Amino acid sequence: MISIMDTLTIRTENKFRALITKQTYKKGQIICAIPSENVMDKPNRFTVQIEKDKHAHVGKLAALNHSCDPNVILDTERMLMIARYDIEKGGELSFFYPSTEWEMQAPFICLCGATNCIHVVAGARFLPLSTLEMHYLSPHIREMMIELLNNTELHLKKLQEA
Numbered sequence: 800m801i802s803i804m805d806t807l808t809i810r811t812e813n814k815f816r817a818l819i820t821k822q823t824y825k826k827g828q829i830i831c832a833i834p835s836e837n838v839m840d841k842p843n844r845f846t847v848q849i850e851k852d853k854h855a856h857v858g859k860l861a862a863l864n865h866s867c868d869p870n871v872i873l874d875t876e877r878m879l880m881i882a883r884y885d886i887e888k889g890g891e892l893s894f895f896y897p898s899t900e901w902e903m904q905a906p907f908i909c910l911c912g913a914t915n916c917i918h919v920v921a922g923a924r925f926l927p928l929s930t931l932e933m934h935y936l937s938p939h940i941r942e943m944m945i946e947l948l949n950n951t952e953l954h955l956k957k958l959q960e961a
C-alpha cells in the first residue's frame with residue numbers, strides 16, 4: 800500500500816486547519832489509504848462515516864475541509880482517498896462532507912463560493928436528491944437515502960389509506 804501521508808501535511812492558520820499535498824496528483828490517482836482508527840457508533844468533528852453505524856477517526860485526514868466542488872473523493876468502500884481533479888503541489892485537499900456523512904454532529908455554513916454551493920453543510924439527509932445526484936456518494940449514503948425514500952413512500956401510502 801502507498802505509504803500513508805508522508806506526502807500530506809497539515810497547515811494551521813488562525814486555528815483553521817487544512818490538509819496540503821506536497822506533491823501533484825492526476826485526476827483518478829490514489830492519494831493514500833484512509834486510516835480507520837478508534838471506530839465509534841456516533842459521529843464527532845474528527846470522524847468520517849464509513850458505514851451506517853461506523854464513524855472512524857482518520858488520522859491526518861481529519862484536517863480535510865469541506866468543499867462543494869472538492870478535489871478529492873473518500874471511497875469508503877475501498878478505504879482510499881482519490882483525486883477528483885488534477886491537484887498541484889501545495890494545493891489544499893477537500894471533499895464533499897455529505898458524500899460520507901448522513902447527519903453531522905456539528906453543521907456549519909459553507910462559504911466555498913462554488914456555483915453549486917449547498918450553503919448549509921449538515922449531512923446528506925438534509926439535501927435534496929437532485930443535489931446529491933451531482934456528487935460521488937458512499938454506498939452507505941445511497942442505502943440510507945433509499946431507506947428514507949421508501950419510508951416516505953410508506954408514510955404517504957398510510958396517509959392515503961387513512
Ligand SMILES: [Zn+2]
Binds near residue numbers: 917918
Ligand atoms: Zn459550498
